Amino acid sequence: MSAGAQEEFLFCEGDEARLGLPLPEDPLLRDIGEEWGLPVGQRVRVMFRGGESFRELTGRLEVAVAPELPLNHHRALRLRVAGYEFANTAISECVVVTEG
Numbered sequence: 001m002s003a004g005a006q007e008e009f010l011f012c013e014g015d016e017a018r019l020g021l022p023l024p025e026d027p028l029l030r031d032i033g034e035e036w037g038l039p040v041g042q043r044v045r046v047m048f049r050g051g052e053s054f055r056e057l058t059g060r061l062e063v064a065v066a067p068e069l070p071l072n073h074h075r076a077l078r079l080r081v082a083g084y085e086f087a088n089t090a091i092s093e094c095v096v097v098t099e100g
Helices: 027-036
Strands: 009-011 018-020 043-048 056-060 078-081 084-087 091-096
Touching: 056 078
Parallel strands: none
Antiparallel strands: 009 018, 043 056, 043 091, 078 084
Protein backbone atom coordinates (compact mmCIF):
# COMPACT_ATOMS: atom_id res chain seq x y z
CA MET A 1 0.00 0.00 0.00
CA SER A 2 1.41 3.40 -0.93
CA ALA A 3 1.73 6.24 1.56
CA GLY A 4 -1.53 8.16 1.84
CA ALA A 5 -3.68 5.44 0.27
CA GLN A 6 -5.98 3.73 2.72
CA GLU A 7 -7.57 0.52 1.57
CA GLU A 8 -9.05 -0.70 4.88
CA PHE A 9 -11.04 0.85 7.69
CA LEU A 10 -11.30 -0.33 11.31
CA PHE A 11 -14.90 -0.58 12.53
CA CYS A 12 -15.58 -0.87 16.24
CA GLU A 13 -19.34 -0.62 16.61
CA GLY A 14 -20.82 -3.24 18.93
CA ASP A 15 -18.86 -6.05 20.54
CA GLU A 16 -16.56 -6.96 17.63
CA ALA A 17 -14.05 -4.85 15.77
CA ARG A 18 -13.86 -5.63 12.05
CA LEU A 19 -11.05 -4.66 9.68
CA GLY A 20 -11.93 -4.22 6.02
CA LEU A 21 -14.03 -2.16 3.67
CA PRO A 22 -17.24 -0.76 5.12
CA LEU A 23 -20.50 -2.60 4.57
CA PRO A 24 -23.08 -0.71 2.48
CA GLU A 25 -25.34 -0.22 5.52
CA ASP A 26 -22.52 1.08 7.74
CA PRO A 27 -23.42 4.33 9.58
CA LEU A 28 -20.09 5.89 8.53
CA LEU A 29 -21.00 5.48 4.85
CA ARG A 30 -24.44 6.93 5.52
CA ASP A 31 -22.86 9.95 7.23
CA ILE A 32 -20.31 10.44 4.42
CA GLY A 33 -23.07 10.22 1.81
CA GLU A 34 -25.21 12.75 3.65
CA GLU A 35 -22.32 15.20 4.15
CA TRP A 36 -21.30 15.16 0.46
CA GLY A 37 -24.82 14.61 -0.93
CA LEU A 38 -23.85 11.37 -2.70
CA PRO A 39 -25.49 7.90 -2.78
CA VAL A 40 -22.42 6.12 -1.31
CA GLY A 41 -22.78 2.33 -1.33
CA GLN A 42 -25.45 2.32 -4.04
CA ARG A 43 -25.25 1.34 -7.70
CA VAL A 44 -24.90 4.56 -9.69
CA ARG A 45 -24.14 6.03 -13.10
CA VAL A 46 -21.54 8.80 -12.75
CA MET A 47 -21.00 11.36 -15.49
CA PHE A 48 -17.70 13.24 -15.33
CA ARG A 49 -16.61 16.78 -16.10
CA GLY A 50 -14.28 17.30 -19.06
CA GLY A 51 -10.68 16.23 -18.63
CA GLU A 52 -11.36 12.89 -16.92
CA SER A 53 -10.35 9.52 -18.38
CA PHE A 54 -13.99 8.40 -18.65
CA ARG A 55 -17.14 10.23 -19.69
CA GLU A 56 -19.26 8.00 -17.45
CA LEU A 57 -19.08 4.87 -15.31
CA THR A 58 -21.69 2.58 -13.82
CA GLY A 59 -21.20 0.56 -10.65
CA ARG A 60 -21.24 0.72 -6.87
CA LEU A 61 -20.13 4.12 -5.51
CA GLU A 62 -17.42 3.43 -2.93
CA VAL A 63 -15.32 5.61 -0.65
CA ALA A 64 -11.71 5.02 -1.79
CA VAL A 65 -9.96 6.89 1.04
CA ALA A 66 -11.40 7.59 4.48
CA PRO A 67 -12.06 11.33 4.85
CA GLU A 68 -10.62 13.29 7.75
CA LEU A 69 -12.82 13.79 10.77
CA PRO A 70 -14.87 15.78 11.39
CA LEU A 71 -16.57 15.26 8.04
CA ASN A 72 -16.56 18.40 5.91
CA HIS A 73 -18.04 18.54 2.41
CA HIS A 74 -15.73 21.45 1.54
CA ARG A 75 -12.82 18.98 1.40
CA ALA A 76 -12.36 16.68 -1.60
CA LEU A 77 -13.60 13.12 -1.15
CA ARG A 78 -11.83 10.23 -2.92
CA LEU A 79 -14.34 7.86 -4.49
CA ARG A 80 -14.26 4.75 -6.67
CA VAL A 81 -16.61 3.16 -9.21
CA ALA A 82 -15.71 -0.04 -11.09
CA GLY A 83 -12.08 0.22 -9.98
CA TYR A 84 -11.64 3.81 -11.22
CA GLU A 85 -10.69 6.26 -8.46
CA PHE A 86 -11.60 9.95 -8.66
CA ALA A 87 -12.44 12.99 -6.54
CA ASN A 88 -16.02 14.07 -5.92
CA THR A 89 -15.13 17.35 -7.67
CA ALA A 90 -14.76 15.42 -10.98
CA ILE A 91 -18.47 14.47 -10.96
CA SER A 92 -20.88 16.43 -13.13
CA GLU A 93 -23.85 14.16 -12.36
CA CYS A 94 -24.46 11.07 -10.25
CA VAL A 95 -27.73 9.12 -10.46
CA VAL A 96 -28.82 5.93 -8.72
CA VAL A 97 -29.34 3.05 -11.14
CA THR A 98 -32.20 0.72 -10.29
CA GLU A 99 -31.90 -2.93 -11.22
CA GLY A 100 -34.43 -4.30 -13.63
